[in-house]
Amino acid sequence: MNLTSSSSISSNNHCGTTTHSGPGLFEIQISDQSLQFTPKVIDDPVLTGSQILSIANARPASDFLLFQILRDGALEMVRPEQTVDLRNAGTEKFLVFRSDRSFRFFLDERAFDWGASYISGATIKRLAGMPSETTEVWLDAAGGHDRVIDDNEMVDLASPGTERFVTRTIQITIKVNSRDRVVDHRVLTYWEVVKLAYPEAVPSDQIIYSIDYASGPHQNPNGSLVDTQSVTVKEGMKFYVTPTDKS
Structure with missing residues (x-):
């Protein structure tokens, strides 16, 4: 399904204030679905979605989706023609996906829109802001057959229905x-x-x-x-x- 609404990411891991790297310079951080961010220094305080994709070497722009991680932890899609003002606090982190559609799932009763058809257990933990070593991710399966999702297991978000995940402290x-x-x-x-x-x-x-x-x-x-x-x-x-x- 094509989705354009915002979803929530743990603000502990992903929000902050825009970093000024020098006079007239701004630092943004860009990641793919692995959530491993790479810093980029630019001199323009206002960028379009297309410009951010270009900085990320994501070309052509039509092959990619761009999400901005807002200060409150929300994840919001940025259209190619849409502008982002880096002078506002908490606007510096972005996710880039090679995809033409996003997929909705629920994590601890919160809705997330994700730009790839697969997501790993380890990435789900990062989205939830939970420590990997002491947390498990469970897939709430139909019929009460819940199961643990390993860190390196990939879940297909394109399968029928909406996936629901729950994080639990390991005991x-x-x-x-x-x-x-x-x-x-x-x-x-x-x-x-x-x-x-x-x-x-x-x-x-x-x-x-x-x-x-x-x-x-x-x-x-x-x-x-x-x-x-x-x-x-x-x-x-x-x-x-x-x-x-x-x-």
């Missing part, structure tokens, strides 16, 4: 030496597991900790963990941590 209960422990991220390091069993543990020449695990996810259902290694965890996973005196 996974695992068992460490038969005791329940709740963790807020899906990848644990060796020392994080050790400290769940022995909170006062520190690297030592006298004591080494052996870690075995079971009931893990498909990529690591069971095995052992040594210093410098990490492991992906899931609900109900079991760890056995044993200290050994090396002396």
Whole structure:
């Protein structure tokens, strides 16, 4: 569907005040759908959408969509002939998409218009302004079959219906030496597991900790963990941590 209404992006990550890089100079920041911004310094305080696309090397302009990230975090489409005044605070960030249409989805009950037919789990987290390590993105699927969207998974926004995403803080209960422990991220390091069993543990020449695990996810259902290694965890996973005196 073709959409021209504005949508919301987390203002914590994307809004600010226009940067003056010198007398008569203005800095704008331009990104594609990855949300990795590149600064551009210009000397004209008023630009058209076509000029901004040209600065981004997005040619011809008819092949691209341009969105401006407003001071309040809203994302608003800028037409090629439309002008933007960089002297106003919070007008310096723009998104460029190679596309002729935008796609609407909902994230935490807020409507977003996106200029590409695919979006990754990691990008959804950035739009929500949520920390990647401790947050999960869930797709609210029909029939109650909600599922987690991995950071590198691409969701097709052009499929029938409107996608609805929800962000949730990770809370996974695992068992460490038969005791329940709740963790807020899906990848644990060796020392994080050790400290769940022995909170006062520190690297030592006298004591080494052996870690075995079971009931893990498909990529690591069971095995052992040594210093410098990490492991992906899931609900109900079991760890056995044993200290050994090396002396």
